[in-house]
Amino acid sequence: MLLGSPALAVAQTADEERPVPILTGSAGFFTNVDGGHTELAPVISPVLLVPIGERWLVEARGSFEGEFARKNDNGPYGGTVGKEVDYAQLDFIANRYVTVTAGRFLTPFGIYNERLYPIWIRSLQREPLIYPIATEASSGIMLRGGFAISAKANLNYAAYFSTLSTINKLESDRTVGGRVGFFLPGPRVEIGASFQQLLQEERTRASGFHFAWQPAATPLNLRSEYAWSGDKGSGYWIEAAYRLSQVPRWQRVMRHVEIAGRMQQFFGHIDEDEAEEYELPEIDTQQADFGLNYYFMDGLKATASYGREFSSEGNANLWTVGIAYRFAVPLGRVQ
Amino acid sequence: MTRPAKLLLRAVLAATTLASPMAAAPPADNRAAETKAEPAVHHENFADDAAIRMEGEKRFQANCGRCHQFPHKFPPRMILTVERHMRVRALVTEDDMRVIIRYLTQ
Numbered sequence: 002m003l004l005g006s007p008a009l010a011v012a013q014t015a016d017e018e019r020p021v022p023i024l025t026g027s028a029g030f031f032t033n034v035d036g037g038h039t040e041l042a043p044v045i046s047p048v049l050l051v052p053i054g055e056r057w058l059v060e061a062r063g064s065f066e067g068e069f070a071r072k073n074d075n076g077p078y079g080g081t082v083g084k085e086v087d088y089a090q091l092d093f094i095a096n097r098y099v100t101v102t103a104g105r106f107l108t109p110f111g112i113y114n115e116r117l118y119p120i121w122i123r124s125l126q127r128e129p130l131i132y133p134i135a136t137e138a139s140s141g142i143m144l145r146g147g148f149a150i151s152a153k154a155n156l157n158y159a160a161y162f163s164t165l166s167t168i169n170k171l172e173s174d175r176t177v178g179g180r181v182g183f184f185l186p187g188p189r190v191e192i193g194a195s196f197q198q199l200l201q202e203e204r205t206r207a208s209g210f211h212f213a214w215q216p217a218a219t220p221l222n223l224r225s226e227y228a229w230s231g232d233k234g235s236g237y238w239i240e241a242a243y244r245l246s247q248v249p250r251w252q253r254v255m256r257h258v259e260i261a262g263r264m265q266q267f268f269g270h271i272d273e274d275e276a277e278e279y280e281l282p283e284i285d286t287q288q289a290d291f292g293l294n295y296y297f298m299d300g301l302k303a304t305a306s307y308g309r310e311f312s313s314e315g316n317a318n319l320w321t322v323g324i325a326y327r328f329a330v331p332l333g334r335v336q
Numbered sequence: 337m338t339r340p341a342k343l344l345l346r347a348v349l350a351a352t353t354l355a356s357p358m359a360a361a362p363p364a365d366n367r368a369a370e371t372k373a374e375p376a377v378h379h380e381n382f383a384d385d386a387a388i389r390m391e392g393e394k395r396f397q398a399n400c401g402r403c404h405q406f407p408h409k410f411p412p413r414m415i416l417t418v419e420r421h422m423r424v425r426a427l428v429t430e431d432d433m434r435v436i437i438r439y440l441t442q
Contacts, residue, residue, distance in 0.1 A: 018413075018416070019413060019416070020417035021411075021414060021416075021417055023414055023418070050417050050418070050420075050421050052416070052417050052420055058420050058421065060424070094420070097430040100423070100424055102424070115425060115426075116426055117403060122403055145424070145427065146427065147423075147427030147428060147429050149431065155429055159427075186395075186398045186399075189397075213402060215397075215398075215401065215402050217397070296405060299405060299406065329410065329418075331414050333413075335412075335414060336411065
């Protein structure tokens with residue numbers, strides 16, 4: 002027994018140091034009012050993380066997004082639930098410079114698609130107008146990594162090849178592309194560029210730039226993206242989110258409050274069918290949004306926003322009210 | 337101060353520095369060169385917990401805070417999984433990840 006105790010202790014310690022599979026993700030319920038038309042949008046987006054050994058990770062995310070509206074504007078609510086596999090990938094962390102990813106993955110174009118998309122993260126629930134440009138999921142192989150190139154700068158990159166897939170719910174185009182970014186930890190500035198070449202049909206190109214700044218002295222988050230596509234149009238968005246934690250009055254409430262604003266423009270002229278397929282505006286469009294988030298606790302927030310859309314087809318008010326929750330459950334023993 | 341006295345003082349200072357816990361720790365580059373994909377969670381008594389906490393918080397804010405708020409307190413085994421996920425998704429560097437894991441599991 003005395004001989005067995007140290008061995009048991011070592012085994013327990015080793016077990017504590019091993020990552021455990023997790024089921025995480027987000028769930029939310031939103032009410033959108035676009036130009037007077039009300040839509041109810043429940044969302045569930047589970048993420049499965051299964052670490053294997055010391056260098057492998059299996060990760061997958063699905064999304065179930067409902068769109069329910071009144072029939073004829075005053076009838077009962079009805080609609081559909083969209084089901085998608087956003088990504089299902091195997092990652093191999095080869096070394097400090099390279100991670101190899103294979104499977105279906107989020108296309109690394111700009112920063113919104115990979116990092117800001119989850120509903121519990123985004124400061125404004127409405128996606129930017131240019132979001133559909135070059136962000137359809139990819140199926141293939143990707144090399145990516147992030148490492149320090151000096152004491153004051155990190156480099157991050159992603160390069161991928163995607164193959165054509167016509168499998169239902171797992172569609173992807175044959176493309177090649179990549180993204181490179183520089184992050185300066187001191188001033189907390191990130192700047193980068195993205196590129197994508199379509200290797201089928203019109204063989205069009207897309208490119209983009211992103212910028213983010215989070216000053217250390219204030220709880221402010223500034224983000225911006227520009228994207229251009231040879232066949233879909235171009236545009237940009239600039240967003241600022243400010244946590245009111247430094248407001249000296251009503252601290253108990255204010256530290257939970259975040260205000261956010263976004264200004265964006267889209268430039269393009271595509272026909273109605275393409276606009277529906279790509280989920281882009283048909284014509285030049287400007288939009289301004291202002292939002293308010295209240296964080297009850299980590300991962301649980303109430304959100305509300307008002308936006309105004311301007312285009313030659315008419316202007317519209319865009320309201321959103323809802324709640325977003327991030328969950329995380331271990332699929333194994335954690336102690 | 338005479339020249340022999342200065343030499344003696346330098347020797348004492350050098351010996352004190354070499355004997356300190358900070359000097360005993362491997363240099364940052366050596367630690368970074370470890371081949372493991374991610375570090376083990378250590379529960380040692382560090383000489384300066386406050387300094388580690390400050391550095392961890394700084395790196396957490398610089399990397400993780402760019403996208404989301406401070407996380408809920410998770411058990412260490414869950415944090416290891418989340419950090420591996422973030423290393424791939426958000427391209428957090430290996431060095432930053434080590435410090436953040438140590439900070440979050442402290």
